[in-house]
Amino acid sequence: MDWQSLIVVSSVISFGTLENLFPFFSFKESFDKRVYTNLVLGLINVLANNFTIALLLNCIWQQTFWLGIFHFIHSPVLKIVFSFLLLDGYMYAWHRLMHTLPIAWRFHKVHHTELLMNTSTAYRFHPVEAILANLPKLFIIWLFGITLQNLLLYEIFLACELIFHHSNWAIPLKIDRYLSYLIVTPNYHRSHHSQARKEATSNYASFFTIWDILFNSYNYPRNPKAIKLGLPQEKKELSIINLLKLPF
Ligand SMILES: [Zn+2]
Ligand SMILES: [Zn+2]
Numbered sequence: 001m002d003w004q005s006l007i008v009v010s011s012v013i014s015f016g017t018l019e020n021l022f023p024f025f026s027f028k029e030s031f032d033k034r035v036y037t038n039l040v041l042g043l044i045n046v047l048a049n050n051f052t053i054a055l056l057l058n059c060i061w062q063q064t065f066w067l068g069i070f071h072f073i074h075s076p077v078l079k080i081v082f083s084f085l086l087l088d089g090y091m092y093a094w095h096r097l098m099h100t101l102p103i104a105w106r107f108h109k110v111h112h113t114e115l116l117m118n119t120s121t122a123y124r125f126h127p128v129e130a131i132l133a134n135l136p137k138l139f140i141i142w143l144f145g146i147t148l149q150n151l152l153l154y155e156i157f158l159a160c161e162l163i164f165h166h167s168n169w170a171i172p173l174k175i176d177r178y179l180s181y182l183i184v185t186p187n188y189h190r191s192h193h194s195q196a197r198k199e200a201t202s203n204y205a206s207f208f209t210i211w212d213i214l215f216n217s218y219n220y221p222r223n224p225k226a227i228k229l230g231l232p233q234e235k236k237e238l239s240i241i242n243l244l245k246l247p248f
Contacts, residue, residue, distance in 0.1 A: 042123025068145015092211035106247035
């Protein structure tokens with residue numbers, strides 16, 4: 001196993017253990033029932049991306065026609081910082097678009113059908129969204145000349161953060177709240193998974209919450225325990241086939 005996968009697997013095990021030891025919501029459903037659907041979707045998405053996006057990325061990094069805007073910046077530290085912020089800002093814009101465009105929402109709502117939010121929810125995306133989300137990102141990578149190393153660095157941090165903020169781990173309220181001024185925390189993201197429209201149409205950030213603060217979508221929940229997860233029209237857990245068919 002390479003070191004990148006090792007970090008992601010370690011965070012799944014760590015946050016998975018913490019959410020089972022100190023759960024925020026007490027779900028009656030067994031652990032395997034809560035994670036099965038999401039892990040199958042995650043596997044489909046990894047395979048789908050490996051056959052499409054990974055090949056396109058290779059083409060970008062092998063061409064020498066355009067080396068990217070960052071080619072003119074000489075400091076490696078600045079390149080890392082700008083790459084991180086650019087990719088994270090893009091994630092915010094993409095997520096907000098998913099909630100704004102009706103056609104995009106049809107695919108993104110698969111993520112919001114989760115009733116038993118846990119670490120595996122980080123992988124609950126429709127494959128069409130999982131692939132399409134990477135296409136504008138490819139353009140940004142090409143335009144700015146983001147390197148493989150800097151992309152990997154962001155993706156690993158993002159993967160760990162997604163696992164952390166989807167976890168059902170009850171971290172102390174004050175810590176969660178203060179931390180949410182910097183990064184997305186479990187309560188902060190639980191609010192985005194709420195059935196209440198005002199809560200679900202805020203907190204779009206994936207890693208840094210600065211984007212929500214800047215674009216007026218920061219909304220820390222007043223009473224996180226009262227959040228009702230999921231969509232009002234989907235009361236029952238859907239099968240994998242039904243989740244794949246949901247947008248159509
Ligand atoms: Zn969303
Ligand atoms: Zn989510």
